Amino acid sequence: MTLYRATFLHTPVNPFHHSDALKREDDGGLLVQNGQIRESGSFADLKAAHPTETVEDLRGGLLLPGFIDTHVHYPQVRVIGGLGVPLLDWLDKYALPEEARFGDSAHAATVAREFVSGLISSGTTTALVFGSHFANAVDTLFQETERVGLRTVAGQVVSDRMLRPELHTTPERAYSEGKALIEKWHGKGENRYAVTPRFSLSASEGILEACAALMKEFPDVHFTSHSNENLKEVETVRQLFPKSRDYIDTYEQAGLLGRRSVLAHNVHMTGRELSAMATHSCTSAHCPCSNSALGSGFFPLKRHLAAGVRVSLGTDVGGGTGFSMLKEGLQAYFMQQLLGDSGVALEPSHLLYLATRAGAEALEMDGQIGDFSAGKAFDASLFQPPEGSTMQAVLNNAHSTERALASLFAGGTQADVKRVWIGGKEVFSRRETAQAEPVSA
Ligand SMILES: O=c1[nH]c(=O)c2nc[nH]c2[nH]1
Numbered sequence: 001m002t003l004y005r006a007t008f009l010h011t012p013v014n015p016f017h018h019s020d021a022l023k024r025e026d027d028g029g030l031l032v033q034n035g036q037i038r039e040s041g042s043f044a045d046l047k048a049a050h051p052t053e054t055v056e057d058l059r060g061g062l063l064l065p066g067f068i069d070t071h072v073h074y075p076q077v078r079v080i081g082g083l084g085v086p087l088l089d090w091l092d093k094y095a096l097p098e099e100a101r102f103g104d105s106a107h108a109a110t111v112a113r114e115f116v117s118g119l120i121s122s123g124t125t126t127a128l129v130f131g132s133h134f135a136n137a138v139d140t141l142f143q144e145t146e147r148v149g150l151r152t153v154a155g156q157v158v159s160d161r162m163l164r165p166e167l168h169t170t171p172e173r174a175y176s177e178g179k180a181l182i183e184k185w186h187g188k189g190e191n192r193y194a195v196t197p198r199f200s201l202s203a204s205e206g207i208l209e210a211c212a213a214l215m216k217e218f219p220d221v222h223f224t225s226h227s228n229e230n231l232k233e234v235e236t237v238r239q240l241f242p243k244s245r246d247y248i249d250t251y252e253q254a255g256l257l258g259r260r261s262v263l264a265h266n267v268h269m270t271g272r273e274l275s276a277m278a279t280h281s282c283t284s285a286h287c288p289c290s291n292s293a294l295g296s297g298f299f300p301l302k303r304h305l306a307a308g309v310r311v312s313l314g315t316d317v318g319g320g321t322g323f324s325m326l327k328e329g330l331q332a333y334f335m336q337q338l339l340g341d342s343g344v345a346l347e348p349s350h351l352l353y354l355a356t357r358a359g360a361e362a363l364e365m366d367g368q369i370g371d372f373s374a375g376k377a378f379d380a381s382l383f384q385p386p387e388g389s390t391m392q393a394v395l396n397n398a399h400s401t402e403r404a405l406a407s408l409f410a411g412g413t414q415a416d417v418k419r420v421w422i423g424g425k426e427v428f429s430r431r432e433t434a435q436a437e438p439v440s441a
């Protein structure tokens with residue numbers, strides 16, 4: 001066993017429901033055996049109870065549960081920064097031309113490495129990933145996540161209209177390729193499968209039926225898609241599905257909504273859509289950097305909370321601006337502040353929860369990951385700014401651990417991630433003199 005000694009923070013319960021949800025140990029201890037936290041508390045108590053265990057001293061930084069990114073696109077790493085256009089133009093101009101390249105297996109493999117290392121070097125240890133339209137590229141992604149050890153829920157993206165011909169499939173192929181990927185990867189190591197129609201705009205009823213058939217056959221797979229992101233998209237979906245009551249209903253009628261369903265964005269929601277999401281116990285993945293970059297709008301967090309809809313956080317790379325969940329937390333905070341009375345005044349506890357435990361709940365993995373309670377996997381990121389950096393001065397002089405956490409969300413970047421563990425295995429360690437690189441498996 002290893003006894004980690006660190007200043008740590010976590011949110012074992014939901015701060016939107018419990019005012020004292022943020023737990024912190026200024027001189028804490030986490031006793032880890034076979035990748036699992038056995039005991040969690042103050043270092044002095046754990047040391048007294050286990051005097052002979054090896055101590056690993058992580059003091060000098062902040063140890064947080066690994067981030068859980070619940071909406072991120074594997075084939076969009078290289079289009080980060082396509083600014084200045086709204087969603088549908090952004091897809092045509094930036095995302096889809098790049099995604100069409102993933103039929104090339106060498107390109108898919110190179111970007112899979114860029115993608116996985118981008119996530120873990122940002123402190124993300126679990127991700128719900130929009131895969132590629134090409135089954136081979138999804139297979140390549142799973143090989144890379146398995147090699148590195150990233151906890152991954154991912155799937156082949158399926159569509160049969162309004163994108164580009166090379167990205168279109170048929171309901172029959174969507175079913176057969178999805179089934180083969182599920183049989184190969186779902187439940188293998190830390191990989192799980194998510195049935196992933198791109199969005200109702202590009203998915204006929206036939207594609208949604210094929211998705212539903214997969215979910216019926218494999219009831220414990222996940223479901224993810226986009227919804228209600230952009231007003232032009234919402235209007236087009238309304239015209240394409242005249243029998244549906246609204247956007248959410250296109251998925252609901254197909255039988256795709258449930259406890260393991262995560263819908264990204266949900267910026268433009270009717271009251272009925274929010275109650276349908278609450279009824280089906282699904283999650284909204286809020287992607288504030290993407291919503292800002294694409295001018296999609298303000299996420300109605302207050303209405304989600306009032307309706308009892310789960311909310312988690314996603315970077316939405318590459319509509320989003322990078323892999324940092326710290327930046328997403330800050331942007332979520334900014335946008336809620338700008339909403340005035342219609343916004344929610346987010347505190348550091350909310351930001352940490354949204355970036356960690358909320359994602360675990362969205363994926364129904366909260367019994368396993370998301371915080372530092374005993375029984376959870378040791379998925380953790382050590383934030384320790386480089387010597388001489390501004391962030392080091394700020395953290396070293398913070399008046400409290402909670403203030404340090406707020407400062408980390410305000411100014412922390414990938415450069416501040418020093419070490420990352422998944423299931424007790426170190427998957428990233430910053431080189432002090434060279435570019436950050438993942439530790440190979
Ligand atoms: O932010 C987004 N990124 C995408 O790639 C996409 N596809 C459909 N809808 C989308 N929204």
Ligand SMILES: [Zn+2]
Nearest residue numbers: 071226264316
């Ligand atoms: Zn997206």
